[in-house]
Amino acid sequence: MSAAFLGMPxxxxxxxxxxxxxxxxxxxxxxxxxxxxxxxxxxxxxxxWEQLREAxxxxxxxxxxxxxxxxxxxxxxxxxxxxxxxxAADATEANxxxxxxxxxxxxxEVVKVKSMATQEIGLNEALAAEGxxxxxxDLAELIVxxxxxxxxxxxxxxxxxNRAEIRSLFADxxxxxxxxxxxxxxxxxxxxxxxxxxxxxxxFLRARVGISxxxxxxxxxxxxxxxxxEGNGRMCLTLPRTLISVVGIEKTVPTWxxxxxxxxxxxxxxxxxxxxxxxxxxxGTTDDDGPRDFHLILLDNGRxxxxxxxxxxxxxxxxxxxxxxxxxxxxxxxGGHAYGSVYPGPIGAILTPQLRGTGSAIDAxxxxxxxxxxxxxxxxxxxxxxxxxxxxxxxxxxxxxxPGHRVERAALAASGWVLRHPxxxxxxxxxxxxxxxxxxxxxxxxxxxxxxxxxPDVPTQSFRDWWQENRR
Amino acid sequence: MRVALFxxxxxxxxxxxxxxxxxxxxxxxxxxxxxxxxxTCCGQPHFNTGYRGxxxxxxxxxxxxxxxxxxxxxxxxxxxxxxxxxxxxxGETSLASRTHELTEFLVDVLKVTDVGAYFPYTVTYHPSCHxxxxxxxxxxxxxxxxxxxxLELRELPGAEECCGFGGTFAVKNxxxxxxxxxxxxxxxxxxxxxxxxxxxxxxxxxxxxxxxxQDEPLRPLHIAEILGSTEEDPYRPEEPIS
Numbered sequence: 203m204s205a206a207f208l209g210m211p212x213x214x215x216x217x218x219x220x221x222x223x224x225x226x227x228x229x230x231x232x233x234x235x236x237x238x239x240x241x242x243x244x245x246x247x248x249x250x251w252e253q254l255r256e257a258x259x260x261x262x263x264x265x266x267x268x269x270x271x272x273x274x275x276x277x278x279x280x281x282x283x284x285x286x287x288x289x290a291a292d293a294t295e296a297n298x299x300x301x302x303x304x305x306x307x308x309x310x311e312v313v314k315v316k317s318m319a320t321q322e323i324g325l326n327e328a329l330a331a332e333g334x335x336x337x338x339x340d341l342a343e344l345i346v347x348x349x350x351x352x353x354x355x356x357x358x359x360x361x362x363x364n365r366a367e368i369r370s371l372f373a374d375x376x377x378x379x380x381x382x383x384x385x386x387x388x389x390x391x392x393x394x395x396x397x398x399x400x401x402x403x404x405x406f407l408r409a410r411v412g413i414s415x416x417x418x419x420x421x422x423x424x425x426x427x428x429x430x431x432e433g434n435g436r437m438c439l440t441l442p443r444t445l446i447s448v449v450g451i452e453k454t455v456p457t458w459x460x461x462x463x464x465x466x467x468x469x470x471x472x473x474x475x476x477x478x479x480x481x482x483x484x485x486g487t488t489d490d491d492g493p494r495d496f497h498l499i500l501l502d503n504g505r506x507x508x509x510x511x512x513x514x515x516x517x518x519x520x521x522x523x524x525x526x527x528x529x530x531x532x533x534x535x536x537g538g539h540a541y542g543s544v545y546p547g548p549i550g551a552i553l554t555p556q557l558r559g560t561g562s563a564i565d566a567x568x569x570x571x572x573x574x575x576x577x578x579x580x581x582x583x584x585x586x587x588x589x590x591x592x593x594x595x596x597x598x599x600x601x602x603x604x605p606g607h608r609v610e611r612a613a614l615a616a617s618g619w620v621l622r623h624p625x626x627x628x629x630x631x632x633x634x635x636x637x638x639x640x641x642x643x644x645x646x647x648x649x650x651x652x653x654x655x656x657x658p659d660v661p662t663q664s665f666r667d668w669w670q671e672n673r674r
Numbered sequence: 675m676r677v678a679l680f681x682x683x684x685x686x687x688x689x690x691x692x693x694x695x696x697x698x699x700x701x702x703x704x705x706x707x708x709x710x711x712x713x714t715c716c717g718q719p720h721f722n723t724g725y726r727g728x729x730x731x732x733x734x735x736x737x738x739x740x741x742x743x744x745x746x747x748x749x750x751x752x753x754x755x756x757x758x759x760x761x762x763x764x765g766e767t768s769l770a771s772r773t774h775e776l777t778e779f780l781v782d783v784l785k786v787t788d789v790g791a792y793f794p795y796t797v798t799y800h801p802s803c804h805x806x807x808x809x810x811x812x813x814x815x816x817x818x819x820x821x822x823x824x825l826e827l828r829e830l831p832g833a834e835e836c837c838g839f840g841g842t843f844a845v846k847n848x849x850x851x852x853x854x855x856x857x858x859x860x861x862x863x864x865x866x867x868x869x870x871x872x873x874x875x876x877x878x879x880x881x882x883x884x885x886x887x888q889d890e891p892l893r894p895l896h897i898a899e900i901l902g903s904t905e906e907d908p909y910r911p912e913e914p915i916s
Contacts, residue, residue: 218849227853531836535853571847573840573854574722575803593722600724614720618728621683621714622735631687650848655855655883658688665686665693669709673697 210542212567217536226362230534233361237528240474241581247476248466257463258584262519265454266509272421272454273500279424283486285496290448292503297328299499300413300446304334307444309410315428315435316340317415318356318522319448319501321544322557325413336413337379337405339434341398348375354538355546356524357472362537365389372397380404402434412442412493416449417521418464419498422457425485426498429468429478439482445493450501452509452518464521467583471523504557513594517553519584524549526578526588532571541568548578552591560599569595624666631664638662678740679707680748680757680773682875683715689875695902696749696776699791702904703784707747712739718756723842730764737766740773745783749776749898751805751873759808775805776898777873781814787821792905794824798867799897800858800881802874803836815873815897822900828865832857839880855884862892873897 210216220226245251265272277287290296304312312329314320314336326336326347338347345360346353348371353359360368369389376383376397381404383397414435416426426447428435439445455461469478487496509515527533527547538546542564543554551572555565569592578588600607620626634641638660644652651657663671677700681693700707717732736757740746746769748754754775761770780786799819805811819827838844838854845851859881862870870885870892872878878894885892893911903909 214847214849217847221849221853531838531854532847532850535850569724570843571850573803573836573838573843573851575836575840576807577803577834577836580807593724596722596724597726598724600726610723611725614723614725614728617715618717618720618725618732621732624712624714627683627686627714634687650845651883653848654852654887655880656886657883658879661688661690663690665681665690666709666711668690668694669697669711673709 207542207544207564210562210564212563213536213540213542213571214567216540216542216564217532217571220537220540221535223537225364226537227535229362229364230537233358234528234534237358237474241471241525241528244470244474244476248470254463254467255583255585258467258521259519261455261460261463262584263516265456266452266515266518269451269454269509272456273451276419276421276424276454277500279422280486280496280498281424283424284488285424285486285498288497288499290499290501290503293323296323296448296499296501296503297325300325300448301329301332301334303444303446303497304329304411305332307411309334311335311337311409312411312413313337313339313405313409313438313442314343315412315414315438316343316359316430317413317448318544319415319450320413321353322450323448323501323503325448337409339402339405339438340430341395341432341434344398344402345371348372348379352539353544355527356522356549357527358524362539365391365394368394376401406434406437406441409438409442411444411446412438414439414445414447416447416453417468418461419449419454420456420458420461421454423485425458425483427461428480428482429465430480430482431473431475431478433480436480436482439484440492442493444495444497445484446497446499448499448501450503451505468521468523471521471525471581471583504559508553508556511556514552514556514591516586517549517556517591519586520549520553521584523583525581525583529577529581530572531575531577532573536571541571543568548572548588548592549586552586552588552595555595560595560602566599566602569599628664628666631666634660635662635664635667675705675745676743677705677707677745677747678743679709680713680716680736680740680746680750680753681709682748682750682753684875684879685749688879689896692749692875692896692898695896695899696747698907699789699898699902700747703780703786703789705784708743710739710743714739716753716756718753718760719841721756721760733761733764733766737761737769740769743772745779746773747776747779748773749873749896750875751775751802751809751811752876754778755804755808775809775811775873777805777811777814777818778809780818780901787817789818789821789901791822791901791903792824793822793900793903793909795869796826796828796865796867797869797871797900798828798830798862798865799833800830800837800862800870800872800877801833802872802877805873806834811873818901819871819897823905825900828867830865831861833861837877837881839877841876844880851880852884855880856888859884859888859890859892863890868893869900870894871897871900
């Protein structure tokens with residue numbers, strides 16, 4: 203994965219900063235609660251939601267189990283349809299391939315459809331280093347780009363910004379990237395949308411190269427699918443001469459028929475829409491229509507390692523709907539940036555440490571960025587058991603015994619021993635009860651608890667002793 | 675019917691009143707309860723923090739402690755969820771199938787909703803994540819509370835949201851945990867209830883710590899203590915309740 207996020211502080215520290223930012227918290231709370239309620243309503247409209255969820259899970263699991271076969275079928279179909287397939291093992295290789303393809307066209311500007319895969323590999327930064335400017339055309343991505351910011355949400359990258367902040371970004375920054383925002387810009391949604399429309403239209407009409415990701419790739423026909431709300435994707439996919447799509451290998455589905463499931467579950471889970479406004483499908487190249495050249499870069503970047511993990515591999519079922527983010531109480535308070543990855547929230551907490559490994563402080567802290575409340579699993583349209591994968595990854599991290607875990611392991615092993623010896627436990631409880639008058643209000647080691655909370659009082663008698671006295 | 679009380683380590687050491695109330699409640703309903711003294715901790719803290727080896731030993735210890743009982747009742751949704759959901763990983767399916775959270779045991783096994791309790795206060799109920807999503811307790815606690823004489827139940831806004839305890843999460847991610855707990859308390863205060871009730875003392879310990887630090891007019895109380903309270907032997911708080 204991109205090195206851009208490495209060196210991030212571990213989750214608890216980054217989250218603490220976010221928790222104290224009251225504007226950010228208010229923005230996040232408002233946005234997540236609104237989408238949450240809408241999603242619940244959209245899902246409740248379908249009487250067969252549980253069957254769709256199960257179908258989605260099965261299609262994804264089947265495809266992942268036979269991914270080698272389906273990828274080869276996909277490559278053959280894309281090639282047959284006039285496209286060119288490239289295989290990229292990691293971010294560096296993928297960025298190299300894209301930069302070379304753009305350079306071959308002689309262009310120095312590209313327009314982009316919102317894509318998680320290109321963010322994951324840090325494509326914009328890599329292209330900039332080669333003298334190529336990438337323009338984001340999704341409204342929220344544009345806001346993030348103009349603010350020299352990072353996305354904070356999978357689906358709503360600018361979820362952490364409010365209208366007033368967006369207005370001043372447009373007024374101050376748009377001119378530096380192209381057409382400036384109109385004078386007297388207000389923060390009304392219509393005004394902001396119009397400013398973005400005028401700014402972006404110039405880019406669509408000038409661009410000769412488009413770069414996209416894809417929500418799905420159909421192995422049987424070599425067809426790629428992008429679902430979106432704004433129509434900017436459709437413009438980027440059809441107007442340029444050259445189209446380059448960078449897609450994670452796990453986005454493959456075997457047949458067109460499989461889209462039937464996901465085109466119902468994805469929009470309802472993500473934007474709470476029955477159907478997303480734009481669904482664009484493209485297969486290779488077509489004479490006199492759309493791009494003349496089409497390149498598909500199949501991105502691994504850690505995915506085959508994830509596939510090798512029996513418990514963790516279910517994370518690759520993810521269709522990037524972000525329903526888990528919108529219901530997550532931790533995400534709601536911490537915001538997306540604290541996760542130190544383009545994949546925030548519950549799915550990020552299981553996907554990122556698997557893609558990047560658990561070596562860094564941020565990655566080793568992510569599986570603990572959850573109370574295991576289970577709200578994410580409940581809403582996931584492909585039934586990824588996120589709490590179970592979190593537990594699995596915690597086991598791996600505890601085993602590694604990274605920073606802080608050696609002491610913890612010793613403490614938990616000791617408590618485990620006491621807890622297997624009821625007489626020792628009873629003696630410990632007796633001692634605690636006998637000395638209760640001497641307990642300091644904030645005993646050493648209780649710091650993280652007592653910063654904001656009182657410790658419970660030790661009772662005069664344990665239950666065990668009460669039972670001994672009253673019932674035996 | 676041989677019924678064992680699994681009081682849980684947290685209740686044993688810090689919240690014995692919950693255990694006492696559970697015993698009195700079950701006895702009042704004609705159940706003869708046993709307390710196997712070998713019991714300690716279900717292993718959840720170890721398992722949830724990633725220490726599977728330590729957890730496994732406690733799982734086996736717990737399974738041995740409760741061997742031979744028809745039903746194991748526990749006033750902790752979270753520990754019941756650990757036994758029911760995770761013990762089968764280690765092949766302990768028998769204990770898993772015999773373990774019930776208290777409100778489940780009352781409604782499903784004893785088939786009572788009116789337990790003859792008396793508690794003349796306004797109460798709001800926090801369902802706790804394990805009770806809500808793992809055990810799927812549903813309306814059981816509400817039905818039990820609604821049947822309590824004198825009790826007025828008020829709906830908790832955003833009830834299904836986690837309170838932020840999450841075991842070691844409360845310490846490892848103290849800032850987020852605190853923010854979540856404070857939001858939960860704000861919701862509870864908005865109901866103007868005198869008592870914040872739950873079926874898990876772990877959630878309540880976290881919320882109580884915040885409530886006492888912030889000096890809010892709200893009393894956290896385990897559902898067993900409400901259901902255990904009767905006109906003859908009413909719940910007696912150390913301080914006045916309101």
